[in-house]
Amino acid sequence: MYFQYGIMEYYEFLFGIHVSEVHVDQIGRMRLFVRVVETGSFSRAAKAEGVVQSTASKEMSALEKHIGGTLVRRNSRGLTITEQGQEFYDFSVGMLADLDAAEDRIRSGQTSPRGRLRVTCPAVFSSRLIVPNLPDFFQRYPDLSIDLQVSERYLNLVGDGIDVAIRIGNLADSSLLSRQIGSVTAVVVASPGYLERYGKPRGLEDLQHHACLPFMFQGNSKTWKFEVDGSQVEIVPSAALRTNDADAVHTAVRAGLGLAQGPRWIFCDDIDAGTLVPLLTAYAPQPFPIQAVHSGTRRMNGAIKAFVDFVAELTRGELNLRMA
Numbered sequence: 001m002y003f004q005y006g007i008m009e010y011y012e013f014l015f016g017i018h019v020s021e022v023h024v025d026q027i028g029r030m031r032l033f034v035r036v037v038e039t040g041s042f043s044r045a046a047k048a049e050g051v052v053q054s055t056a057s058k059e060m061s062a063l064e065k066h067i068g069g070t071l072v073r074r075n076s077r078g079l080t081i082t083e084q085g086q087e088f089y090d091f092s093v094g095m096l097a098d099l100d101a102a103e104d105r106i107r108s109g110q111t112s113p114r115g116r117l118r119v120t121c122p123a124v125f126s127s128r129l130i131v132p133n134l135p136d137f138f139q140r141y142p143d144l145s146i147d148l149q150v151s152e153r154y155l156n157l158v159g160d161g162i163d164v165a166i167r168i169g170n171l172a173d174s175s176l177l178s179r180q181i182g183s184v185t186a187v188v189v190a191s192p193g194y195l196e197r198y199g200k201p202r203g204l205e206d207l208q209h210h211a212c213l214p215f216m217f218q219g220n221s222k223t224w225k226f227e228v229d230g231s232q233v234e235i236v237p238s239a240a241l242r243t244n245d246a247d248a249v250h251t252a253v254r255a256g257l258g259l260a261q262g263p264r265w266i267f268c269d270d271i272d273a274g275t276l277v278p279l280l281t282a283y284a285p286q287p288f289p290i291q292a293v294h295s296g297t298r299r300m301n302g303a304i305k306a307f308v309d310f311v312a313e314l315t316r317g318e319l320n321l322r323m324a
Contacts, residue, residue: 025062026063027099028059029059029060029062029063029066030095031049031096032046032049032051032056032060033060033088033089034092034096035048035049035161036056036060036079037079037085037089038161038295039160039161040078041078041079042057042079043056044160044161045161047161048160050116067084067088069082070082070084070085071084071085072085100301100302112140112141112142112143112144112306113141113143113302113303113306114143114303115143115144115145116144116145116146116147117144117145117146117147117307118146118147118149118161118162118163118164119146119147119148119149119162119164119166120148120150120162120164120165120166121150121166122150122151122152122168122246123150123151123152123245123246123247124246124263124266125168126150127150127247129311130314131148134146137307137310140306141303144303144306152216152217152218152246153218154167154218157293157294162295163294163303163304164292164293164294164307164308165292165293166181166290166293166311167290167291167293168289168290168291169289170289171291171293177293177294177295178291178293179292180289181290181291181311181312181315181316182312182315182316183289183290183315184263184264184265184288184290185263185284185288186224186225186284186288187261187262187264187267187271187278187279187281188259188260188261188278189253189259189262189267189270189276189277189278189279190258190259190260190276190277191253191254191255191256191276191277192274193256194253194256194257194258194259197256198210200277200279201259201279201280203280204226204228204233204235204280207235207237207259210258210259211238211240211257211258211259212224212235212237212238212239212259212260213237213239213241213242213243213249213252213257213258214236214237214238214239214242214243215244215246215249215260216242216243216244221236221237221238221242222237223235223236223237225285227283227284227285227286228283233283237259237261239257239258240257240258241257241258246266250262250266250267253267253276254270254275254276264278292308292311292312
């Protein structure tokens with residue numbers, strides 16, 4: 001790590017900046033510069049750092065003046081990092097990571113993590129699991145605050161300035177770092193009234209005769225997944241209603257508009273109450289992982305770890321019990 005070899009001396013050697021000049025303002029400007037490079041935009045970087053765009057531009061100009069070189073070039077198509085900027089970015093990422101790690105080690109056992117976390121997760125996960133339990137989280141970590149972006153689409157963690165994302169399913173982007181914190185089991189359900197009118201599907205081939213309520217994800221209907229003789233089978237659902245709102249799907253299936261497939265924990269109270277009936281359980285797919293994801297360009301600091309550990313507790317407790 002840079003601290004091991006004298007980070008301030010290295011800083012002075014590489015960029016000609018006196019050790020005494022590396023103060024809080026410069027560290028903040030370095031963090032802003034890293035955000036600018038990673039987001040490719042002054043406006044997105046400013047939003048991620050909680051400042052207005054004019055302040056971000058002013059701070060970047062001050063940093064370049066202090067260093068005595070151009071770090072990024074502005075043009076009509078966006079930003080381009082210079083050779084000197086790339087060198088300074090690589091150094092800054094390592095320095096800031098080591099600084100954060102050192103602060104975490106010093107605070108360990110003395111104070112709780114602090115700062116503002118930018119989190120994204122699906123709407124139903126937010127409303128039914130995370131938000132109801134935030135009072136306990138903030139009681140544990142009074143120096144932490146959370147910006148929660150609820151979205152069914154996969155936000156760009158670096159581009160949108162996200163610290164951690166909660167995602168359900170397998171990851172396609174290998175550049176992201178992930179930790180599995182739980183799993184969900186999918187189930188097909190329908191209301192007793194719907195089944196009384198249209199009958200129960202006995203096999204997957206019967207689904208073509210039923211209204212299968214699609215959940216829209218990034219503009220497309222998510223396929224329903226099943227397992228048949230050890231192989232995965234996917235079916236494209238179709239019904240008069242399509243929506244990207246999981247709560248709307250839940251309401252629609254309770255209203256008798258069709259069948260729905262989703263995480264069992266969403267429907268478990270209705271199943272227990274008899275207002276929804278599980279179907280085709282012999283074809284249930286393998287559980288889907290719940291993953292906490294963060295960018296590979298940053299190490300998991302104490303604040304992120306505290307949040308991920310907390311959500312892992314929730315999934316191990318409430319979700320796993322309710323999915324049994």
